[in-house]
Amino acid sequence: MTSSFQFFTFPLCILLILHSSTTSTTLSQPTATAPPPTGPTNITKILEKASQYTVLLRLFRMTQLGDQINTQLNNSDQGITLFAPTDNAFSALKPGLLNSLSDQQKVELVQFHVVPMFLSTSQFQTVSNPLRTQAGDTTPYTFPLNITTNGNQVNISTGVVNATVANSIYTDGSLAVYQVDTVLLPMRMFGPPAPAPVPVPAKKSKKTNAGDDSPAADDGRVSADVSSGVGLNQNLLGFIVGPAVIVMSCL
Ligand SMILES: *[C@@H]1O[C@H](CO)[C@@H](O)[C@H](O)[C@H]1NC(C)=O
Ligand SMILES: *[C@@H]1O[C@H](CO)[C@@H](O)[C@H](O)[C@H]1NC(C)=O
Ligand SMILES: *[C@@H]1O[C@H](CO)[C@@H](O)[C@H](O)[C@H]1NC(C)=O
Numbered sequence: 309m310t311s312s313f314q315f316f317t318f319p320l321c322i323l324l325i326l327h328s329s330t331t332s333t334t335l336s337q338p339t340a341t342a343p344p345p346t347g348p349t350n351i352t353k354i355l356e357k358a359s360q361y362t363v364l365l366r367l368f369r370m371t372q373l374g375d376q377i378n379t380q381l382n383n384s385d386q387g388i389t390l391f392a393p394t395d396n397a398f399s400a401l402k403p404g405l406l407n408s409l410s411d412q413q414k415v416e417l418v419q420f421h422v423v424p425m426f427l428s429t430s431q432f433q434t435v436s437n438p439l440r441t442q443a444g445d446t447t448p449y450t451f452p453l454n455i456t457t458n459g460n461q462v463n464i465s466t467g468v469v470n471a472t473v474a475n476s477i478y479t480d481g482s483l484a485v486y487q488v489d490t491v492l493l494p495m496r497m498f499g500p501p502a503p504a505p506v507p508v509p510a511k512k513s514k515k516t517n518a519g520d521d522s523p524a525a526d527d528g529r530v531s532a533d534v535s536s537g538v539g540l541n542q543n544l545l546g547f548i549v550g551p552a553v554i555v556m557s558c559l
């Protein structure tokens with residue numbers, strides 16, 4: 309009799325399915341709220357394992373931004389995206405460039421490589437430019453960073469350098485680390501200076517005020533003679549760098 313046979317097997321099937329699904333659940337997730345068994349994400353560990361990031365790791369240590377990223381990853385659900393320049397990328401910078409940066413500039417340079425949100429490769433196609441980095445301001449002459457994509461290719465432009473995202477080193481839905489072969493130099497430090505503001509008619513010059521520290525006088529600009537940057541040199545030609553006029557090499 310077919311009908312009684314079906315009646316008998318149906319609950320048995322359910323039982324088997326229930327049994328197998330509870331078994332697999334307990335195997336893959338010991339408890340629902342426990343953190344992953346590997347412990348909190350450690351950006352230092354990830355970069356050490358990937359090798360070729362010793363300069364970036366040194367900057368992370370110096371600026372303590374490595375610890376900050378780990379804390380942020382643990383405390384926010386936005387996630388983090390890091391553009392990680394290789395040691396070769398740092399080697400391509402003008403010799404002594406990193407050492408010429410102040411502590412604050414080093415912090416800003418590293419922050420410029422950190423986006424305070426998780427971006428998968430496909431999400432690059434829909435980000436709106438300029439993308440906000442941890443360095444903050446994205447207006448021209450500060451820290452704008454633009455992403456352009458074409459299929460799988462992802463390009464970054466800072467207004468000073470162009471870079472291509474070479475490789476995904478790490479991704480877990482919360483942290484994404486991408487290899488870049490160019491150090492992302494922000495406009496604020498390495499680009500042309502912002503055009504001088506329209507002069508104010510009423511000139512109250514030479515007032516010996518204790519706090520009269522003209523921001524235009526020392527805006528921390530650094531000359532960035534990137535070896536491959538022919539266009540860059542042309543861009544920077546003759547701009548005022550700190551107190552001195554530096555005429556960039558190569559014409
Ligand atoms: C992250 O990893 C580095 C090196 O692997 C280690 O020195 C550091 O203590 C770790 N940090 C945390 C918060 O576990
Ligand atoms: C991660 O956050 C939890 C609570 O949000 C805290 O108890 C824990 O100490 C944090 N771990 C690290 C490594 O910061
Ligand atoms: C990315 O840059 C490369 C060379 O720098 C260029 O050939 C390519 O067209 C760029 N792609 C996009 C999507 O901007």
Ligand SMILES: *[C@@H]1O[C@H](CO)[C@@H](O)[C@H](O)[C@H]1NC(C)=O
Pocket residue numbers: 437438452453454465466467468
């Ligand atoms: C970045 O994109 C914005 C908006 O499209 C544009 O106005 C700006 O000029 C771009 N900046 C750079 C450095 O490419």
Ligand SMILES: *[C@@H]1O[C@H](CO)[C@@H](O)[C@H](O)[C@H]1NC(C)=O
Pocket residue numbers: 465467468469470537539540
């Ligand atoms: C970056 O790319 C843009 C457009 O692709 C180009 O106009 C600009 O000169 C490039 N900048 C540098 C520094 O190579």
